[in-house]
Amino acid sequence: MKYDVGIIGSGPAGLSAAIYAKRANLSAVVIEKEYEGTGQIAESGQVDNYPGFPGISGYDLGENFREHAVKLGVSFMEQEVTEIKKEASSDFELVFADGSQVEAKTVIYAAGATPRRANIPGEQEYAGKGVSYCAICDGSFYRGKSVAVLGGGDTALDDAVYLADVAEKVYVIHRRKEFRGAAVTVAKLREKENVIFVLEHQVKEIIGEQKVTGVVLEDAAVIDVNGVFVAYGAVPQTDLLKKFAVLDDSGYVRAGETGETALEGLYVAGDAKTKKLRQVVTAVSDGANAATAVAEYLK
Structure with a gap:
């Protein structure tokens, strides 16, 4: 099956992108390395800056995001993407660690960044x-x-x-x-x-x-x-994108509000993206913007 959008990463940015993609009637798949993962937010003992959920644990907030996506019928694949292939004017091929792969017309990259x-x-x-x-x-x-x-x-x-x-x-x-x-x-x-x-x-x-x-x-x-x-900074998880010349000097993906990158069909959301504030609320916003941009692009 060829998907309208392949979403790499199941943190707040990826799940938000999946929710907005599904609401736009796009065929979307979330590809995650960990079974039923919700990203780094799960490691936060308490989140007190996400509107409407004061004092909620990061694990519970992440589960809420995931449950929302599941209820909308979002597809999930427990796989690790080891290569992203794209030829000029062609669709994307996402290659997995076990050698299998899927095709997608567009990709939203939401693999995040890891604190040092x-x-x-x-x-x-x-x-x-x-x-x-x-x-x-x-x-x-x-x-x-x-x-x-x-x-x-x-x-x-x-x-x-x-x-x-x-x-x-x-x-x-x-x-x-x-x-x-x-x-x-x-x-x-x-x-x-x-x-x-x-x-x-x-x-x-x-x-x-x-x-x-x-x-x-x-x-x-x-x-x-x-x-x-x-406070040693963070390492963006963007090695898969190095060959596409879309990264800045620090390894983050260059993109504006819509998440659109210099590579046609590739969008970014969350902590892997160039921006000032890396928080749950901005990751969710990034995912929504990227999925909306994808829907417009596919039209």
Whole structure:
């Protein structure tokens, strides 16, 4: 069977795209690596910034998205796409790890981006229990508390600025003396009384009791914190698209509001797309825009 649109990824962007594609009477298939997956949102212990669902768990919100798509009759395939083929003026061939493939007139790429991990003891254990990768998502949970931000690039500095207006204390822990991020942001942080720089140090372990209680530095010093924000940036999952010359220098897919890329018939939605804010609400919007653009293109 040839589908009108093949949607790669079953996170909020992919599921939103599927819902809008189905409502436009398009034949759509969502291709997911994990069985009944809903993307990284499932790892969030609590989501408090998606309108209409304050305090809902990320797992439950993701399940709501998926259930909506299922009720509309969206098709799902549990497969890993290993290659995307497209010749000039032809349809797409999506090749799977087991050697099988499907054809689609268009593709919405919603494979997302993966946060860079610190890869230290306690990180995985306390993920969603004090360890976070998104200050804008989870910062409000630490109002009046102490947090640590790990990293020295723009992501870490921007997170620290945001958290300084929420938390009682913000420890910026960086392994070097100098920052890779913008000097103007560093200067802004130095003006804030509740920001404490811990430079030329690395966190060797995140400790806690059911939830995070502190971090241990390489010299065995312990800093008491309620939350740890791992802010090393993210890695867009876009290797499949490198041959199509649609990526920017950081590996994100270049596209505007509609998700249309430089390759005819290829659209992008969610965290793999070039944009300022990567949140559930923007991923859902991206999916809706991309599917609407696909419907117009196929007409």
